[in-house]
Amino acid sequence: MHPVIKTRGLQRHFATVHAVNHLDLEIASGEVVGLLGHNGAGKTTTIRLLAGLLKRDGGSVRVAGFDPAVDGVEVRRRVGVSTETPAFDDRLTAREGLRLFAAMHGLPPGEDRRRVDDLLHHFDLHGAADRRVAGYSKGMRQRLAIARAMLHDPRILLLDEPASGLDPMAARGVLEQLRAWRGEGRSVVLCTHDLRQAQAVCDRVLVLEHGRVVAEGAPHDLAAHLEGARRTVLQIPAADVETALLVLRRRTDWRDVARDEDVTHPAVAAGDARIEGVVEDSDAVAGAVRGLVSAGVAVHGVERSTPTLEDVYFALHEASRDSGRREQVEA
Amino acid sequence: MNRQAVMAIARKDLTVVAKSRAVMLPLLIVPVLFLIGLPLVAALAPTLINLPGSSDVTALLDQLPEGVSAQFQGLTEEQRIIELLLGYLFAPLYLVVPLMMVSVIAADAFAGEKERRTLEALLYTPTSDAEVLLGKALAAYLPALAVAWGGFVVYVVVANAAAWPVMGRVFLPTVTWWVLASWVAPAVAALGLGSTVLVSARVNSFQEAYQLGAVVVVPIVGLVVAQAAGLVILSPLFALALGAATWLLAGMVGWFGMRVFTRDRLLTSRS
Numbered sequence: 090m091h092p093v094i095k096t097r098g099l100q101r102h103f104a105t106v107h108a109v110n111h112l113d114l115e116i117a118s119g120e121v122v123g124l125l126g127h128n129g130a131g132k133t134t135t136i137r138l139l140a141g142l143l144k145r146d147g148g149s150v151r152v153a154g155f156d157p158a159v160d161g162v163e164v165r166r167r168v169g170v171s172t173e174t175p176a177f178d179d180r181l182t183a184r185e186g187l188r189l190f191a192a193m194h195g196l197p198p199g200e201d202r203r204r205v206d207d208l209l210h211h212f213d214l215h216g217a218a219d220r221r222v223a224g225y226s227k228g229m230r231q232r233l234a235i236a237r238a239m240l241h242d243p244r245i246l247l248l249d250e251p252a253s254g255l256d257p258m259a260a261r262g263v264l265e266q267l268r269a270w271r272g273e274g275r276s277v278v279l280c281t282h283d284l285r286q287a288q289a290v291c292d293r294v295l296v297l298e299h300g301r302v303v304a305e306g307a308p309h310d311l312a313a314h315l316e317g318a319r320r321t322v323l324q325i326p327a328a329d330v331e332t333a334l335l336v337l338r339r340r341t342d343w344r345d346v347a348r349d350e351d352v353t354h355p356a357v358a359a360g361d362a363r364i365e366g367v368v369e370d371s372d373a374v375a376g377a378v379r380g381l382v383s384a385g386v387a388v389h390g391v392e393r394s395t396p397t398l399e400d401v402y403f404a405l406h407e408a409s410r411d412s413g414r415r416e417q418v419e420a
Numbered sequence: 421m422n423r424q425a426v427m428a429i430a431r432k433d434l435t436v437v438a439k440s441r442a443v444m445l446p447l448l449i450v451p452v453l454f455l456i457g458l459p460l461v462a463a464l465a466p467t468l469i470n471l472p473g474s475s476d477v478t479a480l481l482d483q484l485p486e487g488v489s490a491q492f493q494g495l496t497e498e499q500r501i502i503e504l505l506l507g508y509l510f511a512p513l514y515l516v517v518p519l520m521m522v523s524v525i526a527a528d529a530f531a532g533e534k535e536r537r538t539l540e541a542l543l544y545t546p547t548s549d550a551e552v553l554l555g556k557a558l559a560a561y562l563p564a565l566a567v568a569w570g571g572f573v574v575y576v577v578v579a580n581a582a583a584w585p586v587m588g589r590v591f592l593p594t595v596t597w598w599v600l601a602s603w604v605a606p607a608v609a610a611l612g613l614g615s616t617v618l619v620s621a622r623v624n625s626f627q628e629a630y631q632l633g634a635v636v637v638v639p640i641v642g643l644v645v646a647q648a649a650g651l652v653i654l655s656p657l658f659a660l661a662l663g664a665a666t667w668l669l670a671g672m673v674g675w676f677g678m679r680v681f682t683r684d685r686l687l688t689s690r691s
Contacts, residue, residue, distance in 0.1 A: 161683075170544040175541070176540070178432070189428055190428075
């Protein structure tokens with residue numbers, strides 16, 4: 090499928106900081122792609138480069154077939170953007186603000202009124218449409234920001250933390266909206282810190298560190314990389330904890346072995362103890378169970394956690410930090 | 421040029437300004453003070469209070485160019501004072517009105533929008549840098565021009581009416597005043613606009629932009645002082661030359677303003 094967004098070796102630096110460092114990105118029509126990374130990873134700069142607000146220092150960019158640095162106006166005609174901290178002229182009402190932006194997007198008079206009304210209804214803001222935005226809650230402002238991004242009915246959406254600071258219900262509403270847009274064939278770039286949200290809605294994620302992509306793939310595929318190092322919990326009689334800890338700590342295929350202190354767990358309440366550790370593979374689990382049984386410890390249960398995108402993200406972050414430290418030492 | 425977008429940007433900025441008491445208050449007070457209060461006081465003062473002796477006025481008139489001082493021949497002491505104050509000495513103060521107007525609105529439209537963090541959303545609209553700049557410039561310049569010209573009419577009416585008992589004739593506008601209103605005031609507003617745009621690209625608050633952009637007021641104050649000291653007099657020719665120099669300077673400042681007003685610079689200037 091022809092990509093609606095394509096970057097090759099995209100670069101942008103501020104003084105000596107590489108905000109975006111040789112970024113390769115391809116997004117197809119109807120695809121929801123997450124850009125993950127901590128603050129300063131390069132997510133917002135990427136969005137600004139894609140929309141033609143910033144000029145690149147190197148590489149190439151095409152958005153809807155246009156180069157944002159040359160045809161920024163054409164790109165922004167086709168792209169809707171919601172910024173990380175949506176700001177509004179608080180002295181205006183939501184309806185006034187949206188109508189002024191509709192005019193900037195070139196909606197003819199009459200049509201702009203209809204479009205604004207539709208969006209206010211769609212985002213459940215019609216009841217407060219004629220109130221000054223200054224009195225809006227965080228959730229209302231986020232919805233208004235997304236409504237503003239949708240004024241010109243764009244096929245491409247660049248959303249920077251659209252559910253940031255929202256309560257669970259409002260965040261779920263944003264997720265449902267993203268899924269609906271994917272169903273309509275719109276392409277979405279979603280910058281987020283919320284890894285659960287990314288896992289729930291993104292077809293693909295790119296993990297950014299210092300402007301560089303350190304991992305890319307479907308959330309499920311990325312999680313599969315961590316398959317070998319999963320947290321495992323063994324349930325044993327409380328009286329055998331010391332023996333079990335001794336057995337497991339002797340094993341080289343188990344690490345970070347400790348007693349799970351969660352007293353609210355039903356198994357603990359029933360008189361059992363839980364011992365957790367990080368285990369490389371299922372053979373190590375089987376070996377541990379055999380070892381415990383030979384030591385006279387009954388194993389009442391085994392739980393292996395499924396790695397989440399969050400596990401992947403932190404593992405990558407840790408690896409990147411280690412590599413940074415190594416580079417510093419070598420230097 | 422996307423005219424609809426330009427006008428929408430201008431309309432947005434004006435709507436926002438109109439709803440801000442902090443911005444509107446100086447916009448109303450200064451014109452009222454300078455264009456109604458001052459001429460009223462100056463026109464009524466000679467009949468109400470004891471004014472400086474004739475030797476002070478004569479000394480000042482002696483320093484005026486011949487063509488200008490000839491206008492004062494045959495006038496009474498009170499008439500001379502009124503004509504000197506309202507016709508000459510207050511003339512540069514009139515220029516402060518469009519300058520202040522343009523500086524306040526431009527500071528709010530450019531730096532104020534950065535301060536409120538509403539600028540980025542505007543930059544994501546399908547407009548070019550030039551269209552955003554033009555929309556914002558029109559929002560500041562057109563009201564300044566309207567107030568300058570409307571204020572000119574108000575000043576002339578108030579001054580003539582208040583001074584009628586002393587003057588007994590319509591003595592304003594003089595040729596110098598016509599030149600000031602039609603040529604110099606638009607140039608001063610353009611210079612104020614250009615300097616505020618330049619400053620706004622580097623600062624992030626309304627107050628900073630307003631205070632730095634309004635530095636253009638210094639030469640105007642200098643002109644008031646120079647006139648009072650008899651060093652210069654706002655003759656029609658002087659006003660024409662002043663306007664030409666101001667337009668030239670405004671053009672240069674505006675050119676630099678256009679160069680710094682890019683999306684990239686606006687987003688990467690210190691914050």
